[in-house]
Amino acid sequence: xxxxxxxxxxxxxxxxxxxxxxxxxxxxxxxxxxxxxxxxxxxxxxxxxxxxxxxxxxxxxxxxxxxxxxxxxxxxxxxxxxxxxxxxxxxxxxxxxxxxxxxxxxxxxxxxxxxxxxxxxxxxxxxxxxxxxxxxxxxxxxxxxxxxxxxxxxxxxxxxxxxxxxxxxxxxxxxxxxxxxxxxxxxxxxxxxxxxxxxxxxxxxxxxxxxxxxxxxxxxxxxxxxxxxxxxxxxxxxxxxxxxxxxxxxxxxxxxxxxxxxxxxxxxxxxxxxxxxxxxxxxxxxx
Ligand SMILES: [Zn+2]
Numbered sequence: 001x002x003x004x005x006x007x008x009x010x011x012x013x014x015x016x017x018x019x020x021x022x023x024x025x026x027x028x029x030x031x032x033x034x035x036x037x038x039x040x041x042x043x044x045x046x047x048x049x050x051x052x053x054x055x056x057x058x059x060x061x062x063x064x065x066x067x068x069x070x071x072x073x074x075x076x077x078x079x080x081x082x083x084x085x086x087x088x089x090x091x092x093x094x095x096x097x098x099x100x101x102x103x104x105x106x107x108x109x110x111x112x113x114x115x116x117x118x119x120x121x122x123x124x125x126x127x128x129x130x131x132x133x134x135x136x137x138x139x140x141x142x143x144x145x146x147x148x149x150x151x152x153x154x155x156x157x158x159x160x161x162x163x164x165x166x167x168x169x170x171x172x173x174x175x176x177x178x179x180x181x182x183x184x185x186x187x188x189x190x191x192x193x194x195x196x197x198x199x200x201x202x203x204x205x206x207x208x209x210x211x212x213x214x215x216x217x218x219x220x221x222x223x224x225x226x227x228x229x230x231x232x233x234x235x236x237x238x239x240x241x242x243x244x245x246x247x248x249x250x251x252x253x254x255x256x257x258x259x260x261x262x263x264x265x266x267x268x269x270x271x272x273x274x275x276x277x278x279x280x281x282x283x284x285x286x287x
Contacts, residue, residue: 002120004156004189007041008096009034009182013063013103013150014269015050016167019175020102020160023182034182036190042094046087046150047080054168056269063101064148084150091153099154100185102178105163106268109233111135111177114159116142121156123197124188126204126287128181135181136234138263138280139208158185167268200287207234207261207280214274216244216252225252227276233263237279244276 009027011020024045027034034041050057058079065084070076091099111134113125125137138161151157160181162174191197216225225244228251231237236259244252254260262277264270 002097003193004039004097006094006096007039007098007100007186007189008044008091008094008154009041010044010046010099010101010150012048012051013046013101014056014061015047015052015058016054016056017102017104018168018170019104019162019165019178021045021051022170022175023102023179034186036186038190038193041186042096044087044090047083049079056167061269063150066150066152067146067148070148087150088153096154097156098189099151099157100182101149101151101157101159102182103159103161104165104174105161105264106166107233107264107266108164109136109161109263110163111174111181112138112161112263113181114138114140114161116140116152116157118156121158122204122206122285123200123287124185124192125158126285127188127198127200128184129204130201131184132180137204137206139206141209203284203286206283206285207263208283210260210279210281212270212273212275212278213243213262215271215276216246223271225250227266231262231265231277233265234261236260236282237262 011024024043027043047062060078060080062080062084065081071085071088113128113135115121115125115137129135129137151159160178162178165171165174188198215223218224225246228242228245237254238259239254239257241254242251243254260279261282262279265277
């Protein structure tokens with residue numbers, strides 16, 4: 001792995017996800033916790049104004065504002081669109097190599113490492129999974145997301161997504177588990193920088209994002225069904241399984257031919273994006 005010189009830990013990309021925000025506050029108070037011998041670690045509290053409001057964002061979702069063409073578009077002047085330009089400039093000035101973006105979800109996903117197609121970062125995620133098998137690896141498709149996320153400012157990047165946790169709430173267990181993951185990531189980068197990368201498993205299980213499923217809606221655009229109560233994050237969904245129940249007890253079933261694994265089931269923030277869940281395929285990847 002190319003030597004990493006500068007790591008940025010970001011919290012508060014969403015102002016109502018307190019785990020990352022309070023971790024950043026802690027690290028800003030006790031910087032030795034994240035300092036390592038052969039790279040610099042920075043912190044960023046991305047959207048303090050949305051935190052004051054205890055809202056995901058002020059005007060628009062900051063974590064969808066980082067497409068290269070949007071950053072270069074002078075007509076985009078919403079609060080978060082301007083903030084994104086400032087943050088992107090800061091990353092470029094500091095020459096950040098590696099971004100760790102901290103999030104939480106109302107979905108019951110446990111500990112998830114979100115990665116893109118970068119193999120080096122996938123190896124790191126596989127290492128985290130090998131020391132704690134409850135850590136899941138969720139791989140996003142850049143085709144679906146078009147690099148609109150804040151973390152895409154780092155050549156190497158990942159997001160830590162933890163849940164279930166309500167918005168605007170701190171939860172000690174997930175806070176501590178996130179903290180452990182950050183320590184493990186920093187240790188791994190430190191060792192990799194010395195060419196002493198820990199031994200990796202031969203392969204790892206990855207949940208690769210396929211598509212998002214929206215809520216069924218009536219002719220007025222109103223949601224007309226709820227997610228079936230038995231659906232669970234990272235559990236298989238087969239043809240004929242229930243997906244939604246409408247308010248009269250009618251069932252809508254999954255009709256795809258291949259087995260898929262839903263994630264972000266009922267994520268509160270995705271209702272406005274009309275996403276009821278994200279479907280993934282479960283793959284074994286050779287390392
Ligand atoms: Zn978030």
